Amino acid sequence: MYNPNNDLQKEVEEVFKEHFGYTPFGERMKDIQNEFFELVKWDSIANIKEEAGDLMASLIQLCSESTWDYQDLVQNSLEKIKRRKLQYQALGRKTKIAILGGAFDPITNGHIQTAKFVLDTSKEFDEVWLMPAYKHMSGKNMASVEARLVMCESAAKVDGRIKVFDYEIKHKLAGETFNLFKRLKEDEQYKD
Numbered sequence: 001m002y003n004p005n006n007d008l009q010k011e012v013e014e015v016f017k018e019h020f021g022y023t024p025f026g027e028r029m030k031d032i033q034n035e036f037f038e039l040v041k042w043d044s045i046a047n048i049k050e051e052a053g054d055l056m057a058s059l060i061q062l063c064s065e066s067t068w069d070y071q072d073l074v075q076n077s078l079e080k081i082k083r084r085k086l087q088y089q090a091l092g093r094k095t096k097i098a099i100l101g102g103a104f105d106p107i108t109n110g111h112i113q114t115a116k117f118v119l120d121t122s123k124e125f126d127e128v129w130l131m132p133a134y135k136h137m138s139g140k141n142m143a144s145v146e147a148r149l150v151m152c153e154s155a156a157k158v159d160g161r162i163k164v165f166d167y168e169i170k171h172k173l174a175g176e177t178f179n180l181f182k183r184l185k186e187d188e189q190y191k192d
Helices: 007-020 025-040 045-065 070-083 085-090 109-122 145-156 177-186
Strands: 097-102 127-132 162-164
Touching (some): 025 045, 070 085, 097 109, 109 145, 127 145, 145 162
Parallel strands (some): 097 127, 127 162
């Protein structure tokens, strides 16, 4: 049921009514289809972002015109995805992860920008996992592992695709890339 107190949905509805007037259902569906095709034709992140906004606004307006609360629809979809977790796993789509290791003593905006750059430009990865080193390979003194983990967790909050992976710390590894990935490939939890 449409919630008139939803500020974003209300604003979208007001702007659409003011600038476009009444839109019949068939026209709204064509509008959504056109916005979708505009979205998928672009390669540049800036254009994709703009077209995604246009498509979302049209979808939110469809919700208003149909007396649906878009937040309810999204919540229902999230619940459906959660219920189908095993089904999706069986289909074989695996999350593609890039690991960004470092001392992170301290973690900087540069580390986070690097992670975001990989995610936004490579189109190969779903997530970047920040992996703080257990100890510095050159023997340099660092802040405690706990402090560095907290810093990484805090910094990762800027983007839901950035996670913190404490594997090297938990297993007290020496920071050697070859040995780390050899071990990960043998670990039942991470080998795939």
